[in-house]
Amino acid sequence: MDTLHNLLGGFAVALQPEMLMYCFIGSLIGTLVGVLPGLGPAAAMAILIPFATGLSPTAAIIMLAAIYYGAMYGGSTTSILLNIPGESASVVTCIDGYEMARQGKAGIALGIAAISSFVAGTLGLFGLIFMAPILVDVALKFGPPEYFALLLLGLTVAVSLAGESLVKGLVAAIVGLLIAAIGIDPQSGIARYTFGTVNMMGGFDVIVVVIGLFAVAEVFVNAESPAFQILQTKIGKLWPSFDDFRRSSGAIGRGSFVGFILGLIPGVSPAVVTFVSYDIEKRISKESEMFGKGAIEGVAAPEGANNACTSAGMVPLFTLGLPTSASLAVLLSALMIHGLQPGPMLFTQQKELVWGVIASMYVGNVMLLILNLPLIPLWVKLLKVPYPILGPLILVICVIAAYGVRSNTFDIWVMLGFGVIGYLMRKLNFPTIPLILALILGDKLENALRQSLTISDGSFIIFLTHPISAGFLAIATVATLWSLYIRYRK
Amino acid sequence: MNSLKFKYSKRHRQWSQVVASIAVCVLAALAIHGAGLLSIGTLSSPEEGFVPLIEAGMLAVGGIVLLIRALTQTTEPRIYWPRGDSRRMVVHLAVGLFGYALLLPPLGFTVATFLFLVVAISAWRKYAWWIVALYALSIAITLHLIFSVALSMSLPVGWWANYQLGL
Numbered sequence: 287m288d289t290l291h292n293l294l295g296g297f298a299v300a301l302q303p304e305m306l307m308y309c310f311i312g313s314l315i316g317t318l319v320g321v322l323p324g325l326g327p328a329a330a331m332a333i334l335i336p337f338a339t340g341l342s343p344t345a346a347i348i349m350l351a352a353i354y355y356g357a358m359y360g361g362s363t364t365s366i367l368l369n370i371p372g373e374s375a376s377v378v379t380c381i382d383g384y385e386m387a388r389q390g391k392a393g394i395a396l397g398i399a400a401i402s403s404f405v406a407g408t409l410g411l412f413g414l415i416f417m418a419p420i421l422v423d424v425a426l427k428f429g430p431p432e433y434f435a436l437l438l439l440g441l442t443v444a445v446s447l448a449g450e451s452l453v454k455g456l457v458a459a460i461v462g463l464l465i466a467a468i469g470i471d472p473q474s475g476i477a478r479y480t481f482g483t484v485n486m487m488g489g490f491d492v493i494v495v496v497i498g499l500f501a502v503a504e505v506f507v508n509a510e511s512p513a514f515q516i517l518q519t520k521i522g523k524l525w526p527s528f529d530d531f532r533r534s535s536g537a538i539g540r541g542s543f544v545g546f547i548l549g550l551i552p553g554v555s556p557a558v559v560t561f562v563s564y565d566i567e568k569r570i571s572k573e574s575e576m577f578g579k580g581a582i583e584g585v586a587a588p589e590g591a592n593n594a595c596t597s598a599g600m601v602p603l604f605t606l607g608l609p610t611s612a613s614l615a616v617l618l619s620a621l622m623i624h625g626l627q628p629g630p631m632l633f634t635q636q637k638e639l640v641w642g643v644i645a646s647m648y649v650g651n652v653m654l655l656i657l658n659l660p661l662i663p664l665w666v667k668l669l670k671v672p673y674p675i676l677g678p679l680i681l682v683i684c685v686i687a688a689y690g691v692r693s694n695t696f697d698i699w700v701m702l703g704f705g706v707i708g709y710l711m712r713k714l715n716f717p718t719i720p721l722i723l724a725l726i727l728g729d730k731l732e733n734a735l736r737q738s739l740t741i742s743d744g745s746f747i748i749f750l751t752h753p754i755s756a757g758f759l760a761i762a763t764v765a766t767l768w769s770l771y772i773r774y775r776k
Numbered sequence: 777m778n779s780l781k782f783k784y785s786k787r788h789r790q791w792s793q794v795v796a797s798i799a800v801c802v803l804a805a806l807a808i809h810g811a812g813l814l815s816i817g818t819l820s821s822p823e824e825g826f827v828p829l830i831e832a833g834m835l836a837v838g839g840i841v842l843l844i845r846a847l848t849q850t851t852e853p854r855i856y857w858p859r860g861d862s863r864r865m866v867v868h869l870a871v872g873l874f875g876y877a878l879l880l881p882p883l884g885f886t887v888a889t890f891l892f893l894v895v896a897i898s899a900w901r902k903y904a905w906w907i908v909a910l911y912a913l914s915i916a917i918t919l920h921l922i923f924s925v926a927l928s929m930s931l932p933v934g935w936w937a938n939y940q941l942g943l
Contacts, residue, residue, distance in 0.1 A: 337927065453845070457800055457838040463831045464807050471824035478824055479810050502873070509869050509899070510862040674903070675911060678896035681873060682889055682915070685880075686923055686931065693930050698877045706870060713855055714796045732827045744819030 289419055296641030300649050305348055305642065308341070309650045312349035316356020317658065320373050321364055321665045325680060327357035327373070328612040328722075329501035332493045333683060335620050336690030343624035344639045348646040350620050354613045355407060355596045355647065358556065359654045362399040362589055363665050366392055375556035375592040378564045382577065382584030389580050393523050396662055398534050398582055399589045401526070404655040406542035406590035410597025411648050413546045418633070418644075421605040424754075425630035430741065431748050434734035435758035437727050440552035440608045441720065442762040446769035447554060449717035458711070459720035465490055466728025473736065485696040490704075492619045492726055494688045494697045498704025499711075499718050500612070501684045505677045506709040526582075534586035537567050541590030548591075549598025552610045555719070556592040563591035597647065604628055604640055607730070612719050615726045792855050793846035800839035807832035868899040884934025885924065890916040 299305060319330040331350050338346040361373030366383035379399065386395040428436070445455035468479045469489030480486035526534070541563045548559045567587040568577045577584050602608040607628035609615040621628050626636060633640055688701040711718055742748035749755045811832050814825030858866055876892035883891070893912035897903065903911070923929045 337929075453838055453841050457835065457842065460831050460835045460838060461803070464828065464835065467828045467831070474815075474824045476814065476824045478814060478828060479807075506866050506869060509865040510858045672902070674897050674900035675915075677869070678893050679915060681869070681896065682892065682919060685873075685876065686885075686919070686929070689880075689931065690929060695877065695881055695932070698880065702870075702873050702877055705873070709866070710796075713857065714792060715855070716796075735827060736822045739819055739822055742820075744821075 289415060292637060292641045293415060293645060295638065296643075296645030297649075299344060299638055299642030300348070300645035305345060305646060306649065308345045308349040309352050309646045310653055312352025313356040313359075313650050313653050313657065316353035317360035317654065317661070317665070318668070319353060320357035320360020320362075320376070321668065322676070325504065326500055326613070327354045328496055328616050329504065329684075330357070331613060331616045331620070332496035333501065333687040335493050335616070335623065336687050338620070339623065343621075343626060343636075344642050346620060346624060347617070347639065347643050348650075350617055351600075351643055351647060352650045354617065355593065355650060356654055357613075358589075358592045358596055359400060359403050359658050360665070361592075362403075362585075363396065363662060364669065366395045366399065366585070367666065368669070373556075375560055375588075375595075377557060378560040378588040379585055381564070382579070382581050385578070385580035386582070386585065391580065394526050394530060394582070395585050397523075397659060398526050398530060398586050400655055400658045402534065402538045402541070402586040402590040403593040403658075404651050405538050406545060407593040407597060407651040407654075408648065409539075409542040410546050410549070410594035411644065411651070413594075414597050414601050414644060414647075417550075417601050418605050421601060422630045422633045425606050428630075428754065429752070430734045430737035431752045431755040432758070434731060434738055435749055435752075435755035435762075436606060436608060437731045437734065439758045439762040439765075440602075440610075441724055441727060441731070443552045443554070443765050444723050445720045446765050447558065448719045449715060450773075451715065452766075452769055452773060454714075454716045455720050458716050458718065459724040462721035462724025463728045463731070465495070465721075466725050467732070472729065472733070485694065488692070490700050490725075491691050491697060492722075493616070493691055494700050495704050495725060496612070496616055496619075496722060497684050497688055498701040499708035499722065501680060502701060502705025503708030503712060503718075505680055506705065507712060508673065509677060530582055534582050537583035537587040538590045540566065540570075541587035542594040545591030545594030546598040549595030549610065550601055552602065552608055552723075554595075555611050556595045559591045559595045560588035563587045593651075600644070600647070604632060604643075605630060607632075609723065609726065612722050615722050618726055790846055792857070794843065797839055797843035797846045800842055801836065804832055804836035804839050807835060865899050869896055872896045872899070880932045882935045884937055885931040886916050886920045887934065888932075889919060 300309070315330065315334070316327060319325050319327055331353050334350065334353065335346075338349060341349070357373055358375060361371060361376030362379045362383065365371045365376040365379040366387050369380050369384040371377040371380055383395045383399065386392065441459055445459050446452065448455045448458075464479075466489070468486060469477070470487055471478055477487060544563045544566060545556075545559050548554045548562060549556070564577075564584060564587055567583050568574050571577065571581070571583060573581070599610045599614045602610055603614050603618060607618065609618045618628055621632075626632060626639070684701060685698055688697045689695065691697050708718060710716075711721075738748055739746075749759055807828065811825045811829035814828065815823040816825045816829060817823030857863070872892055872895040875895070876888055879888040879891060890912050893915055894908055897908045897911055898905070920931075924931050
C-alpha cells in the first residue's frame with residue numbers, strides 16, 4: 287500500500303509539465319544517440335551533465351535517465367536498416383532484424399522492436415517498483431564492512447565479465463581506483479598524486495574522463511573506417527500482423543524476464559543480456575533454423591531484454607548506490623553532482639525524486655512508443671549526415687561539455703588524454719567499463735575499507751564475521767573462479 | 777574495412793602487448809613511489825597512503841603478469857593497428873584536437889572552433905576547400921549562438937576580447 291502511495295506521488299511529479307518536457311527532451315536525445323552509431327548513452331549523458339547542472343535535481347535525473355532508456359529504443363533502428371548496431375545492446379538485433387529488412391519487412395521489424403521495448407520496459411518497471419523497497423530495508427542494515435564487500439563484489443563481477451582477459455580487466459579497474467585517489471584525501475585532507483599542481487587538487491572529473499574514454503575514443507575508432515551506406519529499401523508498414531504478435535509475445539515475455547534478472551547483477555551490461563536472451567530463444571524455438579534468416583523472435587527477445595535490463599539496473603543504483611553499467615555509473619555521478627547520495631537513505635530522504643524518476647520512466651516508455659515509429663523517417667534522414675561532418679561536430683560538443691564542467695581548459699586536456707588512452711585501450715583489448723566503475727566507486731570503497739579496519743582494530747576478519755559482508759565476498763570469489771574456469775575451458 | 781589492408785604479424789602483436797605491459801609496470805612503479813611519499817599509517821589506523829600503496833602493488837603484479845604473457849603467450853587476440861589512410865585520419869584528428877585545446881584560450885571559442893573544424897573535416901579529403909570552410913563557419917556560428925547566446929554558457933572569449941573587457 288505504501289508502495290502504491292509512493293508511486294502515485296511519483297506520477298504527480300512526473301506528470302508536471304516541466305518534468306514532461308525534460309522527459310521528452312531526454313527521450314528524443316536518447317533515441318537520437320541510439321540511432322547514431324558512435325555515440326553511446328554513457329558518453330551522451332556525460333556530455334549533457336554540465337548543461338543539466340542548472341536544472342532541479344529531479345528534472346536533471348529524469349532527463350538523463352530518459353537518455354539511457356531512449357538509447358535502447360533508438361539502437362535497433364540502425365541495426366535493422368544498416369546492419370550496424372547503434373548501441374552495443376543492439377548488436378544481436380542486427381542478425382535477424384537486417385534479414386527482415388532485406389526481405390522487405392523493415393517496418394515490421396522496427397515496429398516489433400518498439401513494441402517489445404515498451405512492453406519489456408513496463409514489466410521491468412513493475413519489477414523495480416516492487417523490488418526496490420525490499421532492497422532498501424536490507425540496505426539500511428549495512429555498515430562499512432557490508433558496503434566495502436558490496437562495492438568489491440560489483441567491481442569483481444564487472445572485471446570478470448568485461449573483455450576476454452581477466453588480468454587486463456583487473457589492471458583497468460586498479461588504474462581506475464588509482465585515478466580516483468588523485469586529489470585531496472577526504473579523511474586527512476592531504477593531497478595525493480597531485481604533483482604540486484592546483485588543477486590536480488580536485489582530481490580528474492568523472493564526466494570528463496567518461497567523455498574522453500567513450501565519446502572521443504569512439505570518434506577516433508570510427509575515423510578508421512570508411513562511411514557506411516543506408517540500405518535503400520522501403521520501410522513498409524510498421525504495424526505487425528496478428529501472427530507476428532502471436533509469435534513475438536512469448537519472446538517478449540521471456541526476454542523481459544531474462545533481462546530484468548540479469549540486469550540486477552553489476553557488470554552485466556545490456557549487450558550481454560541480449561546475447562543470453564537470443565540464445566535462449568533460439569534453443570527453445572521449434573523453428574530454430576529460422577534464426578539468422580529473419581525470425582521475428584530474434585528481434586523481439588533481445589529488444590525486450592535490453593529494455594528490461596535498463597529498468598533492473600535502476601534497482602541497485604537507487605537502493606545500494608551500485609551502478610551496474612557505465613551509463614548508470616554516469617547517472618550516479620549526476621546524482622552526486624546534485625548533492626544526492628544514492629542508497630537506502632535516498633528513498634527515505636528524497637522520496638519525491640526517486641518515485642518521480644521511476645514514474646517518469648513509465649511516462650518516457652509511453653512517449654518513446656508513440657514517438658519512435660512516426661519519427662523513423664526522420665532518423666533515417668539524420669543517418670545521411672556524412673561522418674566527416676558528424677565526427678568533428680561530436681568532438682566540438684565534447685570539448686564544450688568538458689570545458690563546461692569547471693570552466694577550466696585543464697579538463698579539455700584531460701578529456702583529450704583519456705580519448706587517446708581510450709583509443710589505445712580499445713586497440714589493446716583492455717576493457718574500459720571496469721576503469722569507469724572503479725573511478726566512480728573508488729572513494730567509497732576506500733572509505734569503507736578504512737572505516738572497517740578502524741572499527742575492527744586492523745583485523746580483516748571483520749569482513750567474514752559480518753554475515754552479509756561474508757556473503758558478498760563469497761559471491762565475488764565464486765564469480766571470479768567461475769570466470770577463470772570459463773576462460774580456462776576456452 | 778574491406779578497402780584497407782591491415783597487416784598482421786606475430787612480432788607486431790607481441791611488440792604492442794609488450795609495450796603496453798611495460799607501460800603498466802612503469803605506471804605501477806610511479807604509483808608506488810607516490811604512495812611511498814604519503815603516510816601509510818597502520819592496519820588499525822590506515823592513512824592516506826595505505827590504500828593507494830595496496831592498489832599500486834596490485835597494479836605492479838598485474839603489469840608483470842601481462843608482460844610475461846605478452847612475451848610467452850601465442851593466443852592473444854589480434855591487434856589491428858590502422859595503416860595508411862586510416863592511421864592518417866586518426867593522427868589528423870588527434871593533432872587537430874590538440875591544436876584546438878592550445879588555441880581555445882588565446883583565440884576564443886568561435887575562431888578556434890572554426891579552425892578546428894576546417895582541419896578536422898578536411899581530414900576526410902571529401903570536399904573542396906571552400907565547402908569545408910563554409911561548413912566550418914556555419915557550424916561554429918551555430919554552436920556559438922546555441923551555447924554562448926541561448927544557453928548563456930561561459931566559453932573562452934580569447935585574449936583580445938579579455939583585453940578589451942579589461943580582464
